[in-house]
Amino acid sequence: MFHFFSNAQNVLQLSNRVLVVGLAMLLAGIYGAYLYEGNLSILALVSLHAMTIVGPTLLKIGYVMRLLSQHRLSKPLGRALA
Template structure:
């Protein structure tokens, strides 16, 4: 696992997947927590509200991963 994260390109690809997952989680949470008009169990409603917190968290983590991967790639290219 750690050897996978040593490559900036691997981290860049992973960050894209984390960003997409964060967006999907956020949009699903917003729809379920605020836009859906039907009845749902309280546990599911709580999960939807939690998704509105977890989605932006994943977006931030993915964005920082992307910035770090781009910085490392530029630094590697500047050395060579």
């Protein structure tokens, strides 16, 4: 598990997936919880409202992972130029 996260390229790919999933959850949650006019069960409504919370959380986590992995990927290049 630590080997996976020690490779910055793996973290970058994972962060891209987390960003896509977070955005999809956010958009689906907004559409289903606020824009959809059909009748939904209370469980479905609670799940859709939860997606509007979990989606942005995944976006933030994915963005931080992306920033860290890009920083780690650019570090050797910065040392070579200095």
